[in-house]
Amino acid sequence: MSSWTSSPLPLSSQVGGHPGILATEDGSLIIKKALPLELEFYQTHALDPAFGPLRPFLPKFYGTLKLEGEVDGLNTDPLVSIVLENLAYPFSKPNILDIKLGTVHDNNTSLPVVTPKTYGKSIKVADLPDGIARFFPVASSPSLSSDPTKTSIRSFGLPKSILLPILESLREDITELLEAFQEVHLCIVGGSLLIIYEGDWERAAEGVKRFLFDDENSNESGGKKRSGPPYTLSLIDFAHTRVTPGQGPSQGVLLGLSTVRKLLDGRIEQVRHAEV
Known part of the structure; x- marks a missing residue:
């Protein structure tokens, strides 16, 4: 366990489901208060x-820290x-969905459009396909050319x-995650499925080429930052997770x-037949 004496920064986009999450100065790591079961999960079960x-669907765990500081002039016990x-770190314009919270970047303004938690809490089962379409919209542009990364109107x-x-x-x-989860004896209560995908057209196109099509010639040149993956899929939030030997996985999960897979099936068919 290490001690942290400088001041971590508040995380600008709360990729973790809870307020109060901090980030390192470069933004690559997040620091969150460790609840006992979540700490046990990362220290013990995730390594089993x-x-x-x-494991491919879990955030990388780098250990623990003791955060020291003051509240109203009084020294606080280390937390x-x-x-x-930070799962959003590799993305230039991350589109983030964790069950009830999503953001989608507006390419006209380069500002995020926030869908509040109230939307996810109020959505009805019959509206779920509209919800997934809202998170994965197809860009429309009257000037869309054969090279979608060169269009001027977005x-x-x-x-x-x-x-x-x-x-x-x-x-x-x-x-793959479904098949892996069926083999574990794990009860996850209050966990989330976190999906992030790149909203920047150039970086998304490069990520698709490099990560999905294995295009070795798609590396960027000229000193530009190398693009990250086009998307990530992760299980997060294990504050109420227990190992349940002999009981199998959480049926709710x-x-x-x-x-989610059925919703994606429907959205894939919609996008395949979309006229743009």
């Missing part, structure tokens, strides 16, 4: 070979916090040629993942 198939990778979402392979690959990953 039995949970190996889930034990966990240090995790709107919400990504061009069909970029969005469709992201959706198809994301669907494959959810299937399995149902939730299956529902």
Whole structure:
């Protein structure tokens, strides 16, 4: 366990579901107060070979810190916090969805459009397809050319040629996560499925080429920052997670993942037939 004596910064986009999460100065790591079960999960269970198939879908865990400081002039007891990778860090314009919270970047203004938690809490089952379409919109532009990264007029979402392979690959990953989760004896209460995808057209297109199509010739040149993945899919929030030997996985989590996969199936068909 390390001690942290400088001042971490508040995380600008709360990728973790709770206020009060801090970030390192460069933004690559997040620091959050460690609740006992979540700390146990990352320190013990996440390292257990039995949970190996889930590991690709978990945030990288870098250990713990003791945050020291003052409140109203009084020294406070050190708080034990966990240090995790900031899943949004590789993205230029991250579109973030964690069950009930989503943001979508407006490419006309380069500002995020926030969908509040109240939207997710009030949405009805019948409206879920509209909700997933809202998070994965197809960009429309009257000047859209054969090269979608060169167009001068942009709107919400990504061009069909970029969005469709992201959706198809994301669907494959959810299937892999479903299969992995079916093999563990784990009860997750209050966990989240976090989806982030790149909203910047150039970086999203580059990410699709480099990560999904294995295009070795798609590396950027001229000193530009190398693009990150086009999307990530992760399980987060393990404050109420317990290992349940002999009881299998949380049925609610399995149902939730299956529902997300069905919603993606529907959105994939919509995008395939979209006229843009």
